Amino acid sequence: MLGFALLVIGAALAAGLAGCGSALGCGIAGMAASGVVSEDPNKFGRLLLLQALPGTQGIYGLVALFMIVNKFASWGIEPSAVPVRTGLEFLGAALPIGLAGLVSGVYQGKVCAAACSLVAKRPGEVGKGLVFGVVVETYAVLGLLATILLLQRITIG
Amino acid sequence: MSVSRMLKIQILAHAAIKDALAAFLREAGVIEVTDASVDGFAGSSAADEAERYARLLERAETAAAYLERYAPKPTLAERLSGGPVEVTSADIERILAETDVERIAGRCQELEAEIRRCRDEKAWAIDLVRELRHWTAIERPLESLSTERCETQLWSFADAAADAAAAVFERRPHAHGETVSRAGGRAYLAAIALREEANAVAEELKQAGGARFAFEKLRGSPAEIIERESGRAGELDAAAERAEAEGRETAAVRPRLLALSDHFRERRSLVEVERHFHRTERTVLIEGWIRAVDRRRLEKEIAKRWGDLEIMTRGPLEGEDAPVSLENGPRVRPFEFVLTLYGRPLYGEIDPTPLLAPFFVLFFALCLSDAGYGAVLTALSAFLLFKLRIRGGVRNLMQLMLAGGALTIAVGVFTGGYFGVSPEKLPPFMQRLVVIDPLADPMKMLNVAFLIGVVHILFGMGIKMAVNLRAGLWIDAVFDDLCWMLLIVALVPLGYAGILGGRVSPPILFYASRGALAVAAVLFVTGIRKERNRFLGAVKSLLRFYGITGYFGDVLSxxxxxxxxxxxxxxxxxxNGIAQMATGLPAIAGYVAAGLILLLGHAFNxxxxxxxxxxxxxxxQYLEFFNKFFTGGGREFRPFRSERRYTVLRKTVDS
Structure with a gap:
């Protein structure tokens, strides 16, 4: 059973840590956005875009969770039949998106918060603020990619 | 598909036609007026006039904004497709004569203040009545409760604090407390104390947890006051309603206010642009930028109207900050939106809009990669574009979405993505169309992504080569750009076999590695030419190979x-999985829940x-593609033209 437990922990860390990153990031950006809206409610739409940007890490984490669960389901074996080694492999494969999602989420949130003040002064430049945020997100994307590639190499037996 | 050629234009005219000329130039809207004035200022009368129009504009706009709440609400469709109203200059004259903007704006301000006052006072009256209901047992007028020697205070205590309150009166034999009423877990208590100890008693009752009810300004018994204030709430409602009714009536002038605010904006812009003119006693000199393609037409139009003026044009001088205007066909123009998010090209630089367009759409489609989503997006954007005929910046965005959505359908068909339905459940003919299933075989799709990346990067380098060739720098074009491109091409099979673990036949690997070495040798030798010092040149040329890691990183991206x-x-x-689970709920609830989950979930996704x-x-585009050939940072061409927001001026015969 330990093998399966490790698999579950891996999936949970992928979704949980990345979700934490998104929650923190959206929170940081959201606070800055509220400040700007208090001055000019018309900027709500543009600011919502910035606030939502760090939300993708959580989604990537969820994608990783589903890929782990799907992979296990596709083998069609009992949970107790998962070897400890395989469980550890799942745990390891889950870490890139979990960790990269957590850290990149926080920093993307900070960049987006700064972009909110950019929008406050120059409403037309929201695109540039978005691009600054997307540069941070690259590492969450790469984390997801690393997780996917590692999962590909895990076999049973 | 390029950056427009710009000319500096100077118009020297007789001062008598200054105003007519300025108005004409604004209608033409092809000249960005720059500073020609030597003293930089047209005089204080112009500044006063500009200020006067700015004030009128502000008054008209605030009044219109206030009246908006009474105006009929436009539907979403109207808002998206609704164009400005047409007016003629005669209309404006008439509206100007019959509309007193200052008076209407002042009245709107008063109405707004009146409605706010009624609302505040009513809230106050309601609070007072609520409080006084606890004191109706007192039948005497409130102002007669205190005497020369005694002061009456009204307090309320939570029942839990009753003992603490009672203790106060025990401690102070000259003070007396009498419970008047009880309600909602609170006791309402009148305290009577000698004048000299009133403040001390009040302090102690407050300490005991009491809340004091200040009634010093009230006149009459609680019952009387309640009756009075209840009646007043009705009056306040009526007064607010009268103000609202007047607002609704006044709202009819809102279209006129909007027309006037456009008119004032136009007048102000005319006065303000004059500050840039250079004026002598008899002449006026106007200077600015004009797109080369507009020059002939402008000259012809001016010649039709006036004979006694002089027009001079010349190309931009070295170091002159010419503005940038992009010229693209209707198919490519929406992609200017993507470019301008990054920045405009410098004057004289290539316009990358048509070059990025196909890649942008392809990338968009690959990221979305679901035929179902693509179809929804295509349908939505087509509906907005062709049915509702939306205008403005959103229109460009929707055109991008239309192209992106259409290609997404194709990508979805080839990758078997239909709203996340698993490929095995698709009808056989759809299954046959699936070329790569990214979920089952992500490595294959990853290779495709990298290949597209290599093509995109090579394309960027090719543009740089073309730019160098066009500038006559064929040595740079061949030995920098072309050689680097060849090196990357040679490295592709090596990287595919070595890093991604793909299978490449040995002869290809052999030629690729020899080819890479040969090109690298050429790059090294020719790279030395960039430094006068041969040794330094060799070192720098060697270090330039570090750039391979940059290209590698770009492809990974x-x-x-x-x-x-x-x-x-x-x-x-x-x-889909969650919706499937929801169908397990009893009876019809399961299907309703599943339907909602599918609808909202897919909309969110x-x-x-x-x-x-x-x-x-x-x-x-910005980070991987542009850095190969594009600098950006040009200044937008902003011609002097009319900036009407709510109306368009219709030409009439006499104007």
């Missing part, structure tokens, strides 16, 4: 095409992924 595509598919599958697809596709 295209992995996001796979990752985002997978994310769309995986979330869609998850939504679509929106999030469209946002992701857009920004990531744009990023690949």
């Amino acid at each position: 295209y992995a996001r095409l796979l990752a985002l595509g997978l994310a769309t598919g995986a979330i869609a599958i998850a939504i 679509l929106v999030v992924n469209i946002l992701g697809a857009f920004v990531h596709s744009a990023r690949l």
